[in-house]
Amino acid sequence: MAAAALQAGLDETVVVLDSEERAGALPEGATVLLDGASTPGEASALRAALDWCARQGHDAVVLALDEGLPDDPAEDPAAWRALAAAAGGPVVVATRAGRRTGLARIGAEAWPLLPLEGTVAATWHHHPELVSSLALDAPGGDPGASPAAAAAGEGS
Numbered sequence: 001m002a003a004a005a006l007q008a009g010l011d012e013t014v015v016v017l018d019s020e021e022r023a024g025a026l027p028e029g030a031t032v033l034l035d036g037a038s039t040p041g042e043a044s045a046l047r048a049a050l051d052w053c054a055r056q057g058h059d060a061v062v063l064a065l066d067e068g069l070p071d072d073p074a075e076d077p078a079a080w081r082a083l084a085a086a087a088g089g090p091v092v093v094a095t096r097a098g099r100r101t102g103l104a105r106i107g108a109e110a111w112p113l114l115p116l117e118g119t120v121a122a123t124w125h126h127h128p129e130l131v132s133s134l135a136l137d138a139p140g141g142d143p144g145a146s147p148a149a150a151a152a153g154e155g156s
Contacts, residue, residue, distance in 0.1 A: 001064055001074045003027045008080035010062065014052055016045035043115045050111050058108070060084070065102040065120055073103050073136050088132030093124060095133045100124070105134075 005013040006029050014031045017023060018040040023032045033052055037044035042065065053061055062083050064074035073079035073094055083105045086092040090110035094103040100121075106114070110130055114123055124131050 002030050004075045004077045005062075005064075005080050006030060007077035008062075008084070009077075010080065010084055011058060012053075012056065014049050014061075016048045018045075041117065042120055043117050046114060046120050047116065050114070054108070054111070060105055060107045062103070062105045063120075065104070073101055079103060079136055082136065083134060086132075086134045088134070089130055091124065091127075091131045092134050093131060095135050096137050098135075100133070101136070 002013060002015050006027055012031055013029065014033060015026055016033045016035050018035050020034060026032060031052070033048050035045045035048050037048075046063065049061060049063070062080055073096065079094060080103070083092060083094055083103055086105055090107040092105040094101045104120075110123070110127075113127055113130070114120060
């Protein structure tokens with residue numbers, strides 16, 4: 001998935017890991033951060049990425065959450081690019097066959113609303129007014145192909 005994010009050509013690809021040992025398996029060019037939380041998880045990894053992206057001046061992130069769904073688009077660079085370019089509000093969630101995938105674009109204005117613990121997708125339920133969808137399998141959408149947890153920043 002990090003390779004697909006890199007191939008998408010966004011401003012930066014940031015991958016948050018829970019241990020340094022896993023960094024060697026990542027493609028060259030990815031910014032690697034360690035999740036220093038006492039109990040690393042999805043929300044703490046996203047917080048580490050958002051902190052980094054804010055300091056770098058990015059105004060949005062495109063991220064892949066490990067949703068465990070088959071046919072998630074995170075392995076397709078075109079899906080990352082389509083989501084990065086998507087309009088529609090502070091949070092845009094990629095869908096396929098009418099179901100949400102693990103790929104989403106979150107604008108900086110929504111970052112303060114993201115959870116400090118638990119799942120990031122809970123934000124979609126707590127703030128539905130901020131969320132729109134991008135159908136990757138619709139005419140004009142980019143067909144994607146497959147899962148997990150990296151963040152790619154889109155700059156200002």
